[in-house]
Amino acid sequence: MAEFMELEGQDGVRMAWNVIPGTKQEASNCVVPVSAVYTPIKPFPNMPVLPYAPLRCRNCRSVLNPFSIVDFAAKIWICPFCFQRNHFPPHYASISDENLPAELFPQYTTIEYQSPGEASSIPPVFMFVVDTSIIEEEMAFLKSALSQAIGLLPDNSLVGLITFGTLVHVHELGFNTIPKTYVFKGSKDVSKEQLLEQMNFFLIKPKPPTGVIAGARDGLSSESIARFLLPASDCEFALNSILEELQKDPWPTPVDQRASRCTGTALSIAASLLGACVPGSGARILAFIGGPSTEGPGAIVSKNLSEPIRSHKDLDKDSAPHYHKAVKFYEALAKQLVHQGHVLDLFACALDQVGVAELKVAVERTGGLVVLAESFGHSVFKDSLRRVFRSEDKDLGLSSNGIFEINCSKDIKVQGILGPCASLEKKGPLCSDTIVGQGSTSAWKMCGLDQATSLCLIFEIVKKEIPDATLQSSNNQFYFQFLTYYQHRTGEMRLRVTSLSRRWVAGPGSIQDLIAGFDQEAAAVVMARLVSFKMEIEAEFDPIRWLDKALIHMCSRFGDYQKDSPSSFSLSPRFSIFPQFMFHLRRSQFVQVFNNSPDETAYFRMILNRENVANSVVMIQPSLISYSFQSAPEPALLDVAAIAADRILLLDSYFTIVIFHGSTIAQWRKAGYHNQPEHQAFAQLLQAPRDDADAIIKERFPVPRLVICDQHGSQARFLLAKLNPSSTYNSDSHHPGGDIIFTDDVSFEVFLDHLQRLAVQ
Numbered sequence: 001m002a003e004f005m006e007l008e009g010q011d012g013v014r015m016a017w018n019v020i021p022g023t024k025q026e027a028s029n030c031v032v033p034v035s036a037v038y039t040p041i042k043p044f045p046n047m048p049v050l051p052y053a054p055l056r057c058r059n060c061r062s063v064l065n066p067f068s069i070v071d072f073a074a075k076i077w078i079c080p081f082c083f084q085r086n087h088f089p090p091h092y093a094s095i096s097d098e099n100l101p102a103e104l105f106p107q108y109t110t111i112e113y114q115s116p117g118e119a120s121s122i123p124p125v126f127m128f129v130v131d132t133s134i135i136e137e138e139m140a141f142l143k144s145a146l147s148q149a150i151g152l153l154p155d156n157s158l159v160g161l162i163t164f165g166t167l168v169h170v171h172e173l174g175f176n177t178i179p180k181t182y183v184f185k186g187s188k189d190v191s192k193e194q195l196l197e198q199m200n201f202f203l204i205k206p207k208p209p210t211g212v213i214a215g216a217r218d219g220l221s222s223e224s225i226a227r228f229l230l231p232a233s234d235c236e237f238a239l240n241s242i243l244e245e246l247q248k249d250p251w252p253t254p255v256d257q258r259a260s261r262c263t264g265t266a267l268s269i270a271a272s273l274l275g276a277c278v279p280g281s282g283a284r285i286l287a288f289i290g291g292p293s294t295e296g297p298g299a300i301v302s303k304n305l306s307e308p309i310r311s312h313k314d315l316d317k318d319s320a321p322h323y324h325k326a327v328k329f330y331e332a333l334a335k336q337l338v339h340q341g342h343v344l345d346l347f348a349c350a351l352d353q354v355g356v357a358e359l360k361v362a363v364e365r366t367g368g369l370v371v372l373a374e375s376f377g378h379s380v381f382k383d384s385l386r387r388v389f390r391s392e393d394k395d396l397g398l399s400s401n402g403i404f405e406i407n408c409s410k411d412i413k414v415q416g417i418l419g420p421c422a423s424l425e426k427k428g429p430l431c432s433d434t435i436v437g438q439g440s441t442s443a444w445k446m447c448g449l450d451q452a453t454s455l456c457l458i459f460e461i462v463k464k465e466i467p468d469a470t471l472q473s474s475n476n477q478f479y480f481q482f483l484t485y486y487q488h489r490t491g492e493m494r495l496r497v498t499s500l501s502r503r504w505v506a507g508p509g510s511i512q513d514l515i516a517g518f519d520q521e522a523a524a525v526v527m528a529r530l531v532s533f534k535m536e537i538e539a540e541f542d543p544i545r546w547l548d549k550a551l552i553h554m555c556s557r558f559g560d561y562q563k564d565s566p567s568s569f570s571l572s573p574r575f576s577i578f579p580q581f582m583f584h585l586r587r588s589q590f591v592q593v594f595n596n597s598p599d600e601t602a603y604f605r606m607i608l609n610r611e612n613v614a615n616s617v618v619m620i621q622p623s624l625i626s627y628s629f630q631s632a633p634e635p636a637l638l639d640v641a642a643i644a645a646d647r648i649l650l651l652d653s654y655f656t657i658v659i660f661h662g663s664t665i666a667q668w669r670k671a672g673y674h675n676q677p678e679h680q681a682f683a684q685l686l687q688a689p690r691d692d693a694d695a696i697i698k699e700r701f702p703v704p705r706l707v708i709c710d711q712h713g714s715q716a717r718f719l720l721a722k723l724n725p726s727s728t729y730n731s732d733s734h735h736p737g738g739d740i741i742f743t744d745d746v747s748f749e750v751f752l753d754h755l756q757r758l759a760v761q
Helices: 002-011 024-029 136-152 192-198 214-218 222-226 232-245 263-277 312-316 323-340 356-365 379-389 469-474 508-516 520-537 543-558 578-587 598-608 613-620 663-670 677-699 714-720 748-759
Strands: 013-015 035-038 069-071 076-078 085-087 110-114 125-131 158-164 167-171 181-185 283-289 343-349 370-373 399-408 412-418 443-449 455-461 477-487 493-505 623-627 648-652 656-661 705-710
Touching: 002 013, 013 493, 013 520, 024 455, 035 520, 125 136, 125 263, 136 232, 136 379, 158 232, 158 263, 167 263, 181 192, 181 263, 192 263, 263 283, 263 323, 312 598, 323 343, 323 356, 323 443, 343 356, 343 379, 343 443, 356 370, 356 598, 370 379, 370 598, 379 705, 399 412, 399 455, 412 520, 443 477, 455 520, 493 508, 508 543, 520 543, 520 578, 520 598, 520 613, 543 578, 543 748, 578 613, 578 748, 598 613, 623 677, 648 677, 648 714, 656 663, 656 677, 656 714, 663 677, 705 714
Parallel strands: 125 158, 125 283, 283 343, 343 370, 656 705
Antiparallel strands: 013 035, 035 455, 069 076, 076 085, 110 493, 158 167, 167 181, 399 443, 399 477, 412 455, 477 493, 623 648, 648 656
């Protein structure tokens, strides 16, 4: 695994197959598709940033890179993708073997270009869209979190405010004599034209455009824009005074009805306002939602409390009356936001569902952030919101206006991307007929991206037959190039170029080579994104059966065994953990939707779809660390056998971190031994997992939920649900001080036993 992590440390790429199956047939026999998980703007301390424009191939537009063949005498370079011969421009006249430009250095396969004079003049824009149909207590929490966030905004950033409940209120922050708002009816959608007309945008005759703000191009004067979007330093006082006076929605709610909440209309107005004022800039809509949308377009449930909010069962049986209409509305909103280059961030805090499942499309296509918590007072929400604006060492590195492009060798096509982006529908010879995720294009829009945003690229090998062996050995490299053009948080436009080369193999002796290049962690993550995608778009799809079939095919192809002899079965170390990943993936919240609401499932999948391999592996198979007096903290097997009365366990399942005290430890803690000077060692044992948990929480976004529980306590379920049930209520082996799990799920041993039997047939 170490060498794959090293490659990721150099280029931000993990590929499931680092030696690539060379023909279409070989690739389909490999089950896991040829794929890459790529983090476009992962920070690299040693990466050069070149202050000039890149040199591009005049045929395929790929950028000069270390794999290009260079003839220094003739000053010509040959493109590795299309073999076009290109002349170097005059300013490269001095290059030679000894005097290489940085982009030809073999170690700089990832490099960044910073075009001088292309800095955007538009500061970052934040439009706060705040739900007021919530109880007073939640309102107080939200107001305090928002005023903190406003204090953290960069001084030059532009800020706008919209509040909504039964009606939508657009606050005119630039009118400072008295608070002034424009009110729109929540039950009907407002077009951009109606919006501008109602807000008197055209009363002032537009001046000739000065180019100060992008909206001026549309004939809007910068004065009319400054009524609604003001620099944070100018309007901090006005914003805080509006927030202080903000009351919960005054419209009365009958006892048998839900509060009236027009989320869709409010978001649509926010998008249209930003589209009129700052199109093409890196603007973000931050939506704070405290309950289900019940009014206007995008409503997910009626106001009658007698109608329950849709569950997974309702979606499966197609008996959720509002679902498809709401999704269609948010798809149109997503399209509008992508066209404008704007991002939708979602902070959903409620005990009930709020409609994350419907909003998912708009958040994901625009590359927005998503946080789901139980209350605006919960640390998950408060700390995550602080992280968005914090500009210290652990900041998210939010960037905007990205365009992502792929180039690859002619025997490879792109099926699509699973991740936070939107297709730009740039069709060409690279596009495969099979579409996965955002497909049939070789360029994608990434309105919002940060240092952790990771895309999963799915490729297809199209070469039909194997040429003879001599040709194979001389020309056996596939090349890939990923181009990310984005607005850096300093405001300047940058182009990051990552060029990769991978060897391909085909024919009878290739299995050992394929095994040697298999990255089982990356493969598990690709399978998790694929199965989540298929569960969402394919009706009647059976995820467990699909994963099991894939795993059996993999094992019978790459395992060592004698036919029909399960005991002879073994897997190479490169494959040995893959069945374990699949076992935990089958039991994970991505596949098992029972006991989760559609909102939670959508949330888990959105995070899985944007995180890198290391983080995604923790979501699939949580990590477990054991603390005891007998030994230093050590990794423990994710198994019920890890529980002991005198142990503390720290479970990290990405969304939740559990500190679990064994029964003896819990009794000692309740007796207060850790407060007595002679029991210093016990106090340190209790503190160690807390310190480790805090370190994880500081690094992660969204901030995970921390659960501290005792053996046999009600919250112990957070740990038990993730453990392999090797001893259950109906098995014989119980070790004293340990625990059992009340489940009929099969244990990993039984799963492996069945897998071996089926693989050797």
